[in-house]
Amino acid sequence: MKKKSTILLVDDSKENINILLSLLNKYDVIVALSGEKALKMVQKHKVDIILLDIVMPHMDGYEVCKILKSNEKSKEIPILFITANTDGASIEKAFNVGGNDYISKPFKSVEIIARIKMHLKLSETLDRLEYMAMRDFLTGIYNRRKFFEVGEKVFAQSTQLYAIMIDIDRFKKVNDTYGHPFGDQVIQKVVKVLENIVSDDTILGRMGGEEFAILCRVLSADKLETITEKMRSSVAKLNLNYKDEKVKVTISIGIAQKDSQKYTNDTLDMLLCKADEALYKAKERGRDRVCMNM
Ligand SMILES: [Mg+2]
Numbered sequence: 552m553k554k555k556s557t558i559l560l561v562d563d564s565k566e567n568i569n570i571l572l573s574l575l576n577k578y579d580v581i582v583a584l585s586g587e588k589a590l591k592m593v594q595k596h597k598v599d600i601i602l603l604d605i606v607m608p609h610m611d612g613y614e615v616c617k618i619l620k621s622n623e624k625s626k627e628i629p630i631l632f633i634t635a636n637t638d639g640a641s642i643e644k645a646f647n648v649g650g651n652d653y654i655s656k657p658f659k660s661v662e663i664i665a666r667i668k669m670h671l672k673l674s675e676t677l678d679r680l681e682y683m684a685m686r687d688f689l690t691g692i693y694n695r696r697k698f699f700e701v702g703e704k705v706f707a708q709s710t711q712l713y714a715i716m717i718d719i720d721r722f723k724k725v726n727d728t729y730g731h732p733f734g735d736q737v738i739q740k741v742v743k744v745l746e747n748i749v750s751d752d753t754i755l756g757r758m759g760g761e762e763f764a765i766l767c768r769v770l771s772a773d774k775l776e777t778i779t780e781k782m783r784s785s786v787a788k789l790n791l792n793y794k795d796e797k798v799k800v801t802i803s804i805g806i807a808q809k810d811s812q813k814y815t816n817d818t819l820d821m822l823l824c825k826a827d828e829a830l831y832k833a834k835e836r837g838r839d840r841v842c843m844n845m
Pocket of ligand 1 (some may be wrong): 607
């Protein structure tokens, strides 16, 4: 069953809160009686939509909205103002501070429910589109575009950084011999192996076809060698079967290190190229191995 959406209700009037609570009984509703409390609750709970009163003591709804919309964690949450201030200037301000919609008091219950449903649907759709735009459809890891988007930031911030390029050996032959559906399964299984080995702050992306890239911030070349060797051997040990036939799949791995002293003008692209050269070497030397470009 689909999980109920969570609504955060922000209003300084308990009377208003009670009316809205009875109206929104199909949702999970959490309540904040002030702007300050609302900001704290958004940090603690996963909130899908916010109904926000404008006139409140200390911090008014506009201020709350501005803060929420400037915060990475809360900026995508739709905010619906509910207020008796229906003059043009108030409405304009509500949208200017980032509000997504405006409902005037006294409100009609059908209207509130309809607007909530519409905004929940809209934000779900946007989430899904965003996910699709940045993920590889087959494996769920970052696609090339997202890998570079996230990778450029990490590259700029890290002095100790390694790029790893990975390629499934003779993959074309796998596809030609066993068909694309089996080839797709191989890719998924290889990615599972990689995901299980890398740590959470590692960036992993599918660069295209059977090629994957990793950016990782391990502290020593030794540790890196252990990790990549584990990737290589785990893939070689994978139990892959096509009908009754055992299929052996291997990967080649190329590594390059960002050298912040020598190459101050290095880019992520250049680092990946260096890793690619190492990968090429690994292929030349017979595949199923790890090569470093230092
Ligand atoms: Mg009020």
